[in-house]
Amino acid sequence: MTTHSAPAVEESNGTRGPAFAPLYLQIKSLILNAFQSGExxxxxxxxxxxxxxNRYRVSQGTVRKAIDELAAENLVIRRQGKGTFVATHSAQHVRFRFLRLAPDAPAEDGSMGPASRTIIEFKRTRTTAELARQLHLRSSDSVFHVRRVLGFAGKPTILEDLWLPANxxxxxxxxxLNTDRGPMYALFETKFGVRMVRAEERLRAVLPTEEQAQTLQLPMGxxxxxxxxxxxxxxxQPMEVRQGLYLTEHHHYRNELN
Amino acid sequence: MTTHSAPAVEESNGTRGPAFAPLYLQIKSLILNAFQSGExxxxxxxxxxxxxxNRYRVSQGTVRKAIDELAAENLVIRRQGKGTFVATHSAQHVRFRFLRLAPDAPAEDGSMGPASRTIIEFKRTRTTAELARQLHLRSSDSVFHVRRVLGFAGKPTILEDLWLPANxxxxxxxxxLNTDRGPMYALFETKFGVRMVRAEERLRAVLPTEEQAQTLQLPMGxxxxxxxxxxxxxxxQPMEVRQGLYLTEHHHYRNELN
DNA sequence: CAGTGGTCTAGACCACCAA
DNA sequence: TGGTGGTCTAGACCACTGC
Structure with a gap:
């Protein structure tokens, strides 16, 4: 603490983003740190x-601009008259935000979630080279591997494999996983303090292996x-690798291009 | 023109967005009108x-907020020290912004475009009921129908049908279409003053018909x-319906979830 | 009513660009 | 050097929420 005109920002904090970024980006980074630390x-x-x-010794406008960006990235929700809230996968209106599969005929009850979810495999294994690369792990680290089937209206529709860093x-x-209701990402938040924020997907059309076809109760081809x-x-920070096989006979993957 | 303190906004303009929207949204709407009118x-x-x-009788900050939104929607590009520019599909770095198919192995020369493009059908027809619904046309209106094949590295990869309002x-x-080089959307801009701004896509995995397989020189199945x-x-305003069939043996459709 | 986010203003200074 | 967008501030007022 120096004596003259408080230094703006500073939070007795070693890691504070790029040294000479604009003030509002430094504020944004500090807020993100508070999220990550669970404050x-x-x-x-x-x-x-x-x-x-007041805390960061900047004007309200500067804080506002930082929060503007966080809101644009869906990391935070503003509610006029109430406050600003840390975004969550548990909130009703953003559930299944990352599941882009939608029924061709819109459901009667409005929004939908999987009607059934079955874990068909769960184990802890050593990381493969490919996984280590994607999740930034060392080859000695281990991962959880989950395989599950999601069904809609009684029909198996998604076969999904996912890998999570065991640490x-x-x-x-x-x-x-079997007990829990609601989105898996909500469980990760509440039980492990891991919030998924962003994802990259790569899509292809493929034919199932014999095993996959059996699991989804589909004809080969x-x-x-x-x-x-x-x-x-x-x-x-990468935290999950997931591979899904979606049956698109009565569903489609929706996307927005901007 | 009244005498006292100029009225802010107004542009001797009947259609000006929602009547009681915030000032900056009214400004944004006026700017969009100027784009659409070709000003x-x-x-x-x-x-x-x-x-x-000065023109709209508001502060710079209010104009700034309007332009902020336009920039976030990729309708405008800001360049510090130079000015703000209307976005275009012709610009080198945003070419193929709407083509999400990428090679599995990144190309040597950096960014890629289709190596070959062949129009295999072009005709003007009456609108179908489905097209009329999607493009907001009357059933008496007609449309252009284009079918083409795009190839990468000599291999046919995309079979695409598209429909455009003839008006x-x-x-x-x-x-x-055959003569032109560069993205089709750039041609639409320069020749017809139609700029594509946003799109919705629905993806499915399918098998080709016999005709489609022949056109893409692929085995059935x-x-x-x-x-x-x-x-x-x-x-x-909807302006194009397009249906593509992508071969994803050596390419994938990339997507970002936020 | 007090407290929150949302809008709008006016003005200062900075970083970048072109002539 | 002058003009552009980019940052930051200070202060006013509005709209919404909950007590």
């Missing part, structure tokens, strides 16, 4: 703009949409 | 923020990625 948890309100402005998901169990996903948490 | 064309600079502030594309010819697109110009 403000998903679903909870963050301090008001005025409070943050970040200590204690994950098949029991836990049925074309399936293969979706490879790499999901990231705060600060662009 | 400021793709690639050209728009007036400086100060000029616009908006008066004079479009197969000749024109090859799974293909079917991409249905509805593309919009300014003010959310």
């Amino acid at each position: 403000w948890k998903p679903g909870e309100p963050i301090p008001s703009e005025m409070e943050l402005a 970040a998901f200590k204690g994950l169990s098949a029991e836990q 049925t074309p399936l949409l293969q979706v490879e996903r790499l999901a990231y948490t705060y600060h662009d | 400021w064309k793709p690639g050209e600079p728009i007036p400086s923020e100060m000029e616009l502030a 908006a594309f008066k004079g479009l010819s197969a000749e024109q 090859t799974p293909l990625l079917q991409v249905e697109r509805l593309a919009y110009t300014y003010h959310d």
